[in-house]
Amino acid sequence: NAGVMQNPRHLVRRRGQEARLRCSPMKGHSHVYWYRQLPEEGLKFMVYLQKENIIDESGMPKERFSAEFPKEGPSILRIQQVVRGDSAAYFCASSPPTPGKNTEAFFGQGTRLTVV
Amino acid sequence: GENVEQHPSTLSVQEGDSAVIKCTYSDSASNYFPWYKQELGKRPQLIIDIRSNVGEKKDQRIAVTLNKTAKHFSLHITETQPEDSAVYFCAASLSGSARQLTFGSGTQLTVLP
Secondary structure, eight states: OOOOEEEOSEEEEOTTOOEEEEEEOOTTOOEEEEEEEOTTSOEEEEEEEETTEEEEOTTSOSSSEEEEOOSSSOEEEEEOSOOGGGOEEEEEEEEOSSOOSOOOOEEOOOEEEEEO | OOOEEEEOSEEEEETTSOEEEEEEESOTTOOEEEEEEEOTTSOOEEEEEEETTOSEEEETTEEEEEETTTTEEEEEEOSOOGGGOEEEEEEEBSSSSSSSOEEOOOEEEEEEO
């Protein structure tokens, strides 16, 4: 099991460009969460997705940010028209379909987005 | 929504001493409290967790205590080693599991040799 895979690890975008961050959950996991970590801060919840469904997007900025988790393929966090304030580390985590004995969420290595 | 406060923000201890990090939470319905260790540039990794039906949990040199009445929980690391140096985050969840965690702001622990 390769764990939660995120790519790219580092992403540089100019202001106004689009950023696409990908997350492949662990095998057998159908729940995906995206968190944002600003420098020297804790992780902030952004969105919780299941396959083809957004369960909770209460942490997502209202504009420019969107997320999806299609039936096939990785989960995508998309940031349109990036601004300097979007520079952060974006972490994806996944968990099994139902909470059971092991309810740990496993984190990916993160994508470090730098907007120049 | 839930709010988690974490103290201290930085902590330096001598190797072999104990380290204690404290967190408070605001929503009395929170029922799952994990602690994560994050080394520089790496992913957060779960080191220990506790549920609201338990007051204390221990795993070798690491222990967590939970006071539901006061709405605070603490991480205790005994016999600290240089490799314990990292940022530690507490978190709370309403779901009974690691879904939709609210994180504290982190504690930079430095263990001095």
